[in-house]
Amino acid sequence: MGSPSQKKLRALEAGDESDRISRLPDDLIHKILSFLDAKAAVQTTCLSKRWKPVWTTLPFLNFGRYHNSSPKNVSDFICNVLRNRNHHSHVFSLNFRVKCKDVSPNLLEEFVEYAISHDLQSLRLELLDDHKPFKLSTFSSKSLKKLELNLRLQECALESDCWDLPALTTLRLSCVRGHESHSRLNSWLKDSVFTCLPALTRLSLHNWDLSQLFSFSLPALTRLRLSHCTLPTTVWDFPDLLSLQLDGVGLPDDMSDILFALVKLKNLTLILPSTQRDYFISCPPHLLNLSITGSFCHHGNIWSNIVVSAPKLCNFTAFGIFATTIGVPELENVNISLQGWFQNMELTCRKRYYRRLTNMLPGFCNAKNLTFDAESIEALNEISNLLQSLPSPFSELKYVKLPTGCKESSISSALRSYLLGGSPNATFVTKLPQIHGVEDSMLDASVEGTDKDQASSLGGQRDSGLWRGHEVNSEFVGLLDRIMHKYPETFKHFTTKNKKLCTMNLNMLCTSLNDLFKISMTNVDSEMMFAYKEVISYLQNQGFNLTWVVDRLTYIEHLRFSKPLINELYSIECHIDDAKTKLQDLQSRAADAKTKLQDLLAHVDYAKTRLQAKQSLRTEKLSEIKKAFGTTDAKLVVGFIGDDLLSNP
Incomplete structure (x- = not known):
């Protein structure tokens, strides 16, 4: 049986085995407790002596x-947690989501000040009732990286009450209106709110009036979300902005003035307000992804008409039904969703609105x-009965992706004809094929060998032409003819067993x-040459004689890398350009100097x-004096009274 001490030891060992979580290091336990409220974290003290001090060092407080x-x-x-x-x-993280009547603002400010003094990195403060406004300076911190505020802020001279947040990268501000101002938005957000945030990359503003801003500029910002805000009238200065979301804001009919300065913008999300009106969206040149959520309208045929101009747009997502015209040369993907858009409306009522799809789909x-x-x-x-009488608008279609659980057999014949009738080679799929780059497609072509993979590998080339019995992209027909004329040996051993x-x-x-x-030539590098050689090698294995291309690549490599002559040439050309610039500058300065010299000579x-005129006038006056007073010395007339009185005879 063993002694009592041995029994106790075995019991303790069994207890340790059943309570493995207590043997975890504090850092890992802190991570687990970070998902709990501070009250639950404190209550863990009753588990054992091991747990009593754990919450006191918890760096995540909710x-x-x-x-x-x-x-x-x-x-x-x-108060007890703080004490x-x-x-x-x-x-590291402090999260308050409390009722204002439960906690005084002074206590909250005290806790925030305490956390900031202990290297706070993330702060979320959300007050659920009306309360006394907070000063901006309350949140100043050298370590704070993420700040979320859903509360009232003082309307005051921000020059004297501003925050200092040099490390802040993420800011979310939601305006909470007091009882005295329910009918209007706060309008105190001034320029100095943003000029003190040099590292900010993500900004989300909700329910603010930004019309008082003289400058809307954040040089490091990459993501911006404005929700139910009054937009600033000034030019937006976000040179690195990649993503923009506008949710329920009053947009102008023509959005060019807002978007033209966002030169790097790639992602744009628009959630249109309930007002039904037309929009013209002229997108920045590098925009790739556009998502538009239309507002549901119960009033007959009143609905939005949206015109989009986006030269490089690849992906468009439409949530809802609205007329859309997209001026895009090549549109890779269109995603249409209606889930939840009708707000749980009965099917019999929804059917009245479904017919609007016949006006929406031709835009794609x-x-x-x-x-x-x-x-x-x-x-x-x-x-389907309406679609049966309409021609298919889709002439470039490759795939129609069906939702999970939807079988192709459930698609009516009228709908099938409407979607696929304009593109005979298009098919229904449940998963879109992955689009490969040129090099990847060359390596995978011999395995896949399908028209669909070919279409994907061509980066969006869609029109087909006929070259010696082969359907190729129409723009390539002329190129193939030129190759055939100048290098006919290219196709001498090119086989045609598998036409695809x-x-x-x-x-x-x-x-x-x-x-x-x-x-x-300035952009050529060794990695690029290696990639092209792999491509050419693959094509030669397929029967093409590309000796003329290989010779050119070898010559380029030799010219670019074997000797520094080409770099020396570029260096000389740079010096020539500099000399030309200096010469133009000197010529300009000389022209300016010549103009100034001409002005000086004039x-x-x-x-x-003027001197000659004054001298002539002086001579006339002296002549008049001589006639009136005799032969008086001319010097005396303009000299001193005693001149010549004591001079030698």
């Missing part, structure tokens, strides 16, 4: 609503891939050569003329 606690108990609890923490421990006529959710497929099937593979290889050859012809001539 304070919830505490619906079942009295205001005094909530306030006392927060009994291990004050040598950091507070140049789409390559269409993706529908379950509700949009349901809507299209419901209006041959067509793909011809397109691949032309795509590679087109890219090669557009490369400047002033000299003018001064001479």
Whole structure:
């Protein structure tokens, strides 16, 4: 049986085995407790002696609503946490979401000040009732990186009350209006709110009036979300902005003035307000992804008409039904979703609105891939009788992606004809094929060998032409004719056993050569040359004689890398350009100097003329004096009284 001490030891060992979590290091336990409210974290002290000090060093503190606690108990609890923490421990994250009547603003400010002094990095402060406004300077911190505020801020002279947040990268500000100002938005957000945030990359503003801003400028900002805000009238200065979301804001009919300065913008999300009106969206040149959520309208045929101009747009997402015209040369993907847009409306009522899809879908006529959710497929099937009499608008379509659980057999014949009738080679799929780059497509073509993969590998080339019995992209026909005329040996051993593979290889050859012809010598590097050699090697294995291309690549490599002559030439050309610039500057300065010299000479001539006139006038006056007073010395007339009285005879 063993002694009592041995039994106790075995019991302790068994207890340790059943309580493995207690043996975890404090850092890992802190991470687990970070998902709990501070009240639950403190209650872990009753588990064992091991747990009693754990919460006192917890760097993640969350304070919830505490619906079942009295205001005094909530306030006392927060005070006790603040008083009994291990004050040598950091507070990396502080999260308050409490009722204002439960906690005084002074206590919250005290806790925030305490956390900031302990290397606070993330602060979220959300007050659920009306309260006394906070000063901006309350949140000044050298370590704070993320700040979320859903509360009232003082309307005051921000020059004297501003925050200092040099490390802040993420800011979310939600305006909470007091009882006296429910009818209007606060309008105190001034320029100085943003000029003190040099590292800010993400900004989200909700319910603010920004019309008082003289400058809306954040040089490091990459993501911006404005929700139910009054937009600033000044020019937006966000040189590195990549993503913009405008949610329920009053947009102008023409958005060019807002978007033209956002030169790097790639992602744009628009959630339109309930007002039904027309919009013209002229997108920045590098925009790739556009998402528009239309507002549902119960009033008959009143609905938005949206015109989009985006030269490089690849992906468009439409949530809702609205007329859309997209001026895009090549539109890769269109995603249409209606889930939840009708706000749980009965099917019999929704059917009245489904017919609007017949005005919406033709706007995507140049789409390559269409993706529908379950509700949009349901809507299209419901209006099949209308679609039956309409021609298919989709002439460039490759794939129609069906939602999960939707089988191709459930698509009505009328809907099938409407979607695929304008593109005979298009098919229904449940998963879109991955689009590969040129090099990847060349390596994978021999395995896949399908027209769909070929289409993907060509980076959006869609029109087909006929070259010696092979269907190729129409723009390549002329290029193939020129190759055939100048290098006929290229196709001498080119086989045609598999027409699909041959067509793909011809397109691949032309795509590679087109890219090669557009490369400047200054941009050539060894990695690029290696990639092109791999491509050419693959094509030669497929039967092409590309000796003339290989010779050119070898010559370019030799010219670019074997000797520094080309670099020396570029260096000399740079010096020539500098000399030309300096010469132009000197010529400009000389022209300016010549103009100034001419001006000075004109002033000299003018001064001479005036001198001669004054001298002539002086002679006349002296002649008049001589006639009146005799032969008096002319010097005396303009000299001193005693002149010549004592001079020698």
